[in-house]
Amino acid sequence: MQNRIATPVGITLDRFIKKKQNDFAFATGELSQLLRDIALAGKIIHREVNRAGLLNIGGAYGTENIQGEEQQKLDVIANIRFIRALRNGGEVCAIVSEEDDEILDMKNPDGRYIVAMDPLDGSSNIDVNVSIGTIFSIFRRTSPVGGPVSEEDVLQKGSEQVAAGYLLYGSSTMMVYTTGRGVNGFTYDPSLGEFFLSHSNIRIPEDGKIYSINEGGYEGFEPHVVKYIENCKKQRFTARYIGSLVADFHRNLLKGGIYIYPSTDKTPNGKLRLNYECNALAMICEQAGGMATDGKMRILDIQPESLHQRVPFYVGSTCMVEEVMKGLS
Numbered sequence: 169m170q171n172r173i174a175t176p177v178g179i180t181l182d183r184f185i186k187k188k189q190n191d192f193a194f195a196t197g198e199l200s201q202l203l204r205d206i207a208l209a210g211k212i213i214h215r216e217v218n219r220a221g222l223l224n225i226g227g228a229y230g231t232e233n234i235q236g237e238e239q240q241k242l243d244v245i246a247n248i249r250f251i252r253a254l255r256n257g258g259e260v261c262a263i264v265s266e267e268d269d270e271i272l273d274m275k276n277p278d279g280r281y282i283v284a285m286d287p288l289d290g291s292s293n294i295d296v297n298v299s300i301g302t303i304f305s306i307f308r309r310t311s312p313v314g315g316p317v318s319e320e321d322v323l324q325k326g327s328e329q330v331a332a333g334y335l336l337y338g339s340s341t342m343m344v345y346t347t348g349r350g351v352n353g354f355t356y357d358p359s360l361g362e363f364f365l366s367h368s369n370i371r372i373p374e375d376g377k378i379y380s381i382n383e384g385g386y387e388g389f390e391p392h393v394v395k396y397i398e399n400c401k402k403q404r405f406t407a408r409y410i411g412s413l414v415a416d417f418h419r420n421l422l423k424g425g426i427y428i429y430p431s432t433d434k435t436p437n438g439k440l441r442l443n444y445e446c447n448a449l450a451m452i453c454e455q456a457g458g459m460a461t462d463g464k465m466r467i468l469d470i471q472p473e474s475l476h477q478r479v480p481f482y483v484g485s486t487c488m489v490e491e492v493m494k495g496l497s
Contacts, residue, residue, distance in 0.1 A: 180364055181363035181364070182204060185200045185204065188349070199259075201259055202259040202281055202283070205257035205259070206253070206283075208253050209250045209252075209253035210356075211356065212249050213249060214341040214356060216242065246302065247267040250287050251265070251272065254283055255276075259280065260274050261274055261276050261279030262274060262279075262282050262322060263285065266287065267287060270475070271322055273317055277314050278313055279313075280313055281306055281309065281330075282317075282321055282324075283304060284304070284322070284448075285302065285304040285444050286304075286441070288302060289303055289412060289414050290413060290414065292411070293411060298411070298415075301336045301415060302334060302337075303334045303445055304333055304334070304444070305332045305443070305447050305448040305451075306330050306331040307324050307329055308328075309321045322443075323443075323473070323474075325470065325471055326442075326451060326467055326469075327469060329348075329447060329448070329468075332346055332449075333346065334417075334418070336414050336415060340356065341358075342356070343363050344421075346451060346455040351369070351370040352368055353366055367422075370456050371457050372420070372456040372457050372484065373423070375485050375487035376423065376425040376426065376487075377403070377424070378405065378407075378424065379407060380409045380410075380420060380426065381407075382409055382411070383409070385432050390430060391495070393428065393492070395495050396491065396492040413440065417449050417453075420484050421452070421453065421458070424485045424488075426485060428481070429481045430463065430481075431463070438479045438480035441476055442472055443472055443475060446462075446467050446483075447467065447468065450466075453483050454468065459483070459485075459489040460489070461483075461493065462481065462482070463496060467479070
């Protein structure tokens with residue numbers, strides 16, 4: 169009993185961010201504040217997700233987003249909550265969101281950062297109580313501070329990200345992020361209203377036995393993907409696919425595995441978005457020791473040509489990604 173009373177609660181996200189800020193020469197605290205703003209919005213979405221079945225905020229909203237996908241009510245709520253938190257924080261000059269057609273100018277010419285985000289990934293799983301998430305990328309603007317935001321500020325390579333992360337709303341809510349110096353995960357304690365460090369210096373296993381792919385598109389896959397899946401089956405690997413990118417990626421990050429969303433005959437350019445899905449997860453995976461590619465080149469080296477550009481996506485344990493790529497050589 170005495171030992172339980174004395175058990176420490178751990179390092180809070182705020183304290184961790186402050187400590188890490190001191191590791192950067194010339195740090196001004198703006199990026200730290202931006203990460204706190206994202207965490208605050210995540211707490212609000214945690215609350216909304218956990219009340220979804222009681223407040224009639226599940227289900228379709230009745231409109232489509234720029235992707236031609238039916239928006240869910242929580243898609244819209246999450247988008248509003250994150251935009252509001254980032255606007256009030258004052259560090260962001262522009263936002264790119266899956267839910268909006270164009271760049272959102274925050275009318276804050278002194279803001280130094282651009283945020284690209286998928287406010288609620290996997291939202292079609294809300295009504296069946298399956299894990300969903302938020303994905304975000306943070307870039308430093310390239311145009312002069314004080315002037316208007318340009319498209320060049322937004323269409324930067326993933327290698328230019330200064331931070332990237334995701335929030336996972338599942339059996340517990342987690343925030344996982346990197347600023348280019350490793351990957352750390354924080355679990356939310358709703359009784360205290362704080363994120364606590366729970367997964368320090370995450371490293372993805374170099375190899376794994378989990379493959380995550382929607383095999384419903386099997387007949388339209390490229391030959392090298394078909395061959396890889398058949399090899400996985402012959403080796404009795406485990407197939408795991410939730411249909412929520414954050415959840416599938418998170419599992420493989422911790423346990424070792426590969427996530428594949430390839431080009432198909434119906435989606436020759438892939439389905440996932442480069443700017444606010446693939447770039448963030450690629451940075452996290454690489455910082456954890458893994459690999460991410462579109463099948464031809466490193467995800468983080470791709471020069472975006474449009475806000476909602478789609479790419480094929482292979483991400484996970486290095487040995488598994490390299491193995492599926494052998495079929496292309």
